[in-house]
Amino acid sequence: DGGITQSPKYLFRKEGQNVTLSCEQNLNHDAMYWYRQDPGQGLRLIYYSQIVNDFQKGDIAEGYSVSREKKESFPLTVTSAQKNPTAFYLCASSITHGNYGYTFGSGTRLTVV
Amino acid sequence: EDQVTQSPEALRLQEGESSSLNCSYTVSGLRGLFWYRQDPGKGPEFLFTLYSAGEEKEKERLKATLTKKESFLHITAPKPEDSATYLCAVQAGRDDKIIFGKGTRLHILP
Numbered sequence: 001d002g003g004i005t006q007s008p009k010y011l012f013r014k015e016g017q018n019v020t021l022s023c024e025q026n027l028n029h030d031a032m033y034w035y036r037q038d039p040g041q042g043l044r045l046i047y048y049s050q051i052v053n054d055f056q057k058g059d060i061a062e063g064y065s066v067s068r069e070k071k072e073s074f075p076l077t078v079t080s081a082q083k084n085p086t087a088f089y090l091c092a093s094s095i096t097h098g099n100y101g102y103t104f105g106s107g108t109r110l111t112v113v
Numbered sequence: 114e115d116q117v118t119q120s121p122e123a124l125r126l127q128e129g130e131s132s133s134l135n136c137s138y139t140v141s142g143l144r145g146l147f148w149y150r151q152d153p154g155k156g157p158e159f160l161f162t163l164y165s166a167g168e169e170k171e172k173e174r175l176k177a178t179l180t181k182k183e184s185f186l187h188i189t190a191p192k193p194e195d196s197a198t199y200l201c202a203v204q205a206g207r208d209d210k211i212i213f214g215k216g217t218r219l220h221i222l223p
């Protein structure tokens with residue numbers, strides 16, 4: 001079945017540590033997105049990519065980095081510069097950027113310990 | 114500033130009690146409005162896309178409608194399995210930015 005796979009489901013980060021969240025899709029979608037979800041807030045866009053080897057900052061990109069070396073993969077690194085990283089992270093994809101609904105992954109819950 | 118506001122924040126209904134969820138928006142250049150369902154600890158699941166005022170879409174007990182200022186998600190004779198958070202999102206602007214509302218938590222009591 002086609003879909004988006006996020007891993008791991010749960011991730012624990014120590015202070016000062018960088019961690020990478022994986023996102024893989026087999027839908028042949030061009031566009032991919034990373035969102036952060038916090039209780040009582042709407043989804044906030046971190047980064048998005050419309051095509052391989054290209055990506056743009058979203059509303060809350062500080063402390064995060066991404067790469068898009070393959071169409072299927074869009075990993076997100078949460079760096080030590082992100083001061084409040086505890087959240088639920090969602091990866092999504094779309095056929096192209098604009099006018100299409102997203103397919104979301106099942107999410108990664110990141111906790112700082 | 115572009116905004117998407119969902120109301121109510123939470124709604125408890127008895128099984129079979131029909132109701133509506135509201136999504137009002139203030140954006141420039143609406144390209145599309147999306148509804149998603151999200152179960153606890155999971156990613157949102159796509160329900161509907163609406164593109165223009167007057168458009169309606171239906172799926173089982175759900176019906177989404179769109180006006181120039183808001184969208185409604187009507188739930189007819191809901192069942193406990195319809196309990197979830199329903200998210201509204203709007204795509205607008207020159208960069209096709211998508212803005213999500215905070216969601217409505219729906220709880221259907223058996």
